[in-house]
Each structure stands twice: as C-alpha cells, then as structure tokens.
Amino acid sequence: MNLTIGLVGCGRWGINHLRTLMSLKSIGRLGRVVVCDIDSTKLDALEADATYSSLTQMLEDEQLDGLAIVTPPDTHVALARQGLAHNLPLLVEKPLALDHETAVDFLTTLPNESVLVVGYILRHHHGIKRLLAADVQEVLGDLLSVRYDRQTVRARPPDARPISTLGVHALDLIAWLLGQTLSSGEVASKRETDDDAAVRLVFPSGQEGVFDVAWSAPEERRFLHLEGALGRATLDFGSGLISLETGQKIKTIQSAGHEALVEEWNHFLDHFNTPAKHIFPSVERLLDQSEWLNAHSAKDSV
Numbered sequence: 597m598n599l600t601i602g603l604v605g606c607g608r609w610g611i612n613h614l615r616t617l618m619s620l621k622s623i624g625r626l627g628r629v630v631v632c633d634i635d636s637t638k639l640d641a642l643e644a645d646a647t648y649s650s651l652t653q654m655l656e657d658e659q660l661d662g663l664a665i666v667t668p669p670d671t672h673v674a675l676a677r678q679g680l681a682h683n684l685p686l687l688v689e690k691p692l693a694l695d696h697e698t699a700v701d702f703l704t705t706l707p708n709e710s711v712l713v714v715g716y717i718l719r720h721h722h723g724i725k726r727l728l729a730a731d732v733q734e735v736l737g738d739l740l741s742v743r744y745d746r747q748t749v750r751a752r753p754p755d756a757r758p759i760s761t762l763g764v765h766a767l768d769l770i771a772w773l774l775g776q777t778l779s780s781g782e783v784a785s786k787r788e789t790d791d792d793a794a795v796r797l798v799f800p801s802g803q804e805g806v807f808d809v810a811w812s813a814p815e816e817r818r819f820l821h822l823e824g825a826l827g828r829a830t831l832d833f834g835s836g837l838i839s840l841e842t843g844q845k846i847k848t849i850q851s852a853g854h855e856a857l858v859e860e861w862n863h864f865l866d867h868f869n870t871p872a873k874h875i876f877p878s879v880e881r882l883l884d885q886s887e888w889l890n891a892h893s894a895k896d897s898v
Contacts, residue, residue, distance in 0.1 A: 598627035599865070600659060602684075604651055604675055605666035606633040606642060609689065613666050616857045618643055625865065630658055651675060655682055662687070662868060666715075668755070669694050673702050676712075685711035687864045690764050692882060696890035703879050713864045713876045716768045720860045722853030723831040724769075726838060727822065732849075735840050736824030741804040742770045743821040747813035758793035759893040762809035767885050768877065769820065770797065770805030778888035781805065786892065795892075 603613055610633070617629045630646040632654045633639055639647040648654040655678065663679040664687040665672055673693050679686050692714050693699040706712065718724060726732065744766035753761070771778050781797035788794075792810035799805070818833035827842035836851040853859065867874045875882070 597625055597865075599625075599661040599868070600628040600630065601626055602651075602654055602658060602660045602663045603629065603631045603644075603666065604633070604654075604664065605689075606631055606635075606638045607666070610666040612857060613664055613861075614642065614644065616855070616861055617664075619858070620861060620865075625862075630654060630660075651678055655679075660684055662711075662864065664864075665689060669760075673698050676702065680707065680710065683707075685713075685864065685868050687713045687715065687861075689715040690768075691760060691886070691889070693886065694760070696886045699886040700883060703875075703882055706873065706875070706879075708873055709871075711864075711867050711870060711874045713860070713867070713874075714882060715860065716765065716877060717856045717860050718765050718769060718833070719772070719877070720863060721833060721856040722859075723833060723836050723838060723851040724820075725853065726849065726851035727820075727829060727831060732829060732838070732840065735827045735842055736822060736829060737826030739774060739803065739822060739824050741806065741821075741823040742773050743805075743823075744769060744807040744809075745817055745819040745821070746807070746809045747815065747817040748811055749813055749816055750811055752791050752811040756811075757788075757893060758791065758809050758811070759788055759795070760889055762811070763793055763795065763807055763893075764885065764889070766795075766805075766807030766809065767888065768881070770807070771881065771884065772877070773822070774799065774801075774803045774805060776801065776803065776805075777884045779884055783892055788893075 601617055620626050621629055628645045631642055631644045632648040632651050634649055636649040662685040665675045666689045669691050672688050676686050676688055746762055776799045781799045784798045785796045791812050794808040797805040820831040822829045830839045838849040838851055840847045
C-alpha cells in the first residue's frame with residue numbers, strides 16, 4: 597500500500613509508534629512514514645522518510661493519508677483539529693483531552709465521515725481477545741468483577757496523574773467488560789497520591805470494578821483479574837499467559853498474536869476507507885470516561 601502516515605510526537609511512546617510504523621512499512625502495509633516533533637534535536641537520529649519540527653509545515657508539504665498524535669494530553673485536541681481540517685483519519689493517544697468540556701466539544705462536533713481511534717491499546721491485546729472467546733466465557737459465567745493491577749518501576753512523567761494516565765486503561769476495561777457506564781458506579785473507595793492510586797467501583801448490578809496503579813514500584817506488574825459466577829481468570833499482559841480457575845481445577849492458556857500496538861495500527865488502517873463515521877471506542881464510552889475523570893481524578897479520597 598502507498599499510504600503516507602504522519603506521526604506527531606517522538607517521546608518514549610512516540611518512538612514505539614514509529615518502530616511499529618516502520619515495521620508495517622517493511623511488509624508493504626505502508627508506503628511512507630513522516631514524523632514531527634517540536635524538539636528538533638529528537639529528529640536527527642530517527643528512521644523516517646521525512647522529519648518536521650512543525651505540524652503545519654508537515655501538513656502543507658506532505659500528502660498524508662492518516663495522522664497519529666502521540667503528544668502530551670493537553671495538546672491532543674488542538675493537534676487533532678489541525679488534522680481534521682485536512683480531512684485526515686486520526687489516531688490519538690489517550691486520554692483524548694484533560695478536561696471534560698473540551699472532550700464534549702470535540703466529540704460532538706466531529707464531521708460525519710470522521711475516523712478517530714483513541715489509543716486504548718489493551719482492547720487490541722491478544723490476551724483480552726482470548727478472554728472474550730466463547731470457551732473462556734463459558735468457564736467464567738456471568739462476569740461479577742474486573743480488577744486491574746498495573747505497577748511500573750518507571751518514574752512518574754512530569755504533570756502526569758496516576759488515575760488520568762495509568763488508570764484510564766483500567767476504567768476503559770472495567771466499563772467495557774462489565775457492560776456498564778462508569779457514571780452509574782458508586783466510588784466505594786479511592787486513594788490517590790502523586791505516584792499511585794487505587795479505586796473500587798460498585799455498580800447497581802452488584803458488579804465491581806477495581807484498579808491499583810503506581811509508578812516507581814519495586815517491580816513491573818501487569819495483570820487483569822476477572823471473576824465470574826462460575827470461575828476466575830487472570831491475564832498477565834506481559835507474557836500473555838491466562839490462568840483459568842474453576843473449583844479446584846487450574847488451567848493455563850497461552851494467548852498469542854501480534855503486539856497490541858501493531859493490532860491497534862491495523863485496526864486504524866483498516867478503517868481508512870470506511871464509508872461511515874468510525875469512532876473507537878464509541879463516543880458514548882469516551883464521554884462517559886471523560887465525565888468520570890472530571891468528577892473523580894482529583895487527589896481527595898472518599
């Protein structure tokens with residue numbers, strides 16, 4: 597394919613996107629990859645077909661087919677609007693915006709044929725897909741709780757908050773897998789410091805969603821725990837191993853597939869020619885999360 601993709605932002609996660617894009621180019625999925633970062637010192641050593649220190653200049657010089665925005669969250673919407681002005685499909689890292697009003701204004705005024713994928717990468721993880729398979733769902737039965745445990749040894753990035761940065765993946769998975777809106781849940785407990793946070797949500801159905809996230813932890817931990825009426829499952833995001841427990845029986849399953857970031861990009865590219873608007877996750881899910889974060893991501897605890 598001769599698609600030209602523009603990538604804005606060459607920080608730690610932007611470099612992962614660039615690596616993925618170049619791998620997709622190497623197998624013929626893309627034709628050209630161009631990158632932009634306002635810090636021109638980051639551009640010299642990058643493997644790309646062209647580099648820019650200005651998105652405006654990149655949009656003027658290149659015939660882009662799609663644009664990825666991997667920059668600090670407070671810049672997402674403004675940069676996305678520049679892409680929309682050129683009718684470009686957009687992949688925007690999460691969270692879409694830092695304040696609810698901005699998210700509402702952006703999402704409710706998208707053009708009719710917009711393609712917008714927000715970077716909830718865990719939805720594309722092969723382990724999640726395996727958990728949703730019929731044989732695993734049969735073992736679990738009706739889902740009663742979702743618990744997300746993410747601890748990282750990395751130091752907290754400047755201006756990042758544990759709930760709105762690390763916890764957004766958990767919030768997305770909790771609402772999606774339980775089939776609930778976050779706004780319908782009661783915050784039964786919450787703890788948030790500069791480096792870590794723990795939240796427990798209880799929904800009117802009796803289902804629970806829990807997450808515990810932290811930077812500067814003693815070890816890396818990336819687990820998702822599901823409890824159903826019939827059994828339990830634990831996914832290790834790092835290894836892809838799933839432990840299924842029913843009664844006294846424990847079965848281990850190895851999930852397999854492409855890296856989640858590759859799958860996210862494949863999902864994005866597959867929708868370039870979609871005749872109708874494609875927003876992923878849905879506008880309703882994105883607004884629900886934004887509303888919840890607006891109400892609950894401050895430091896105070898209940």
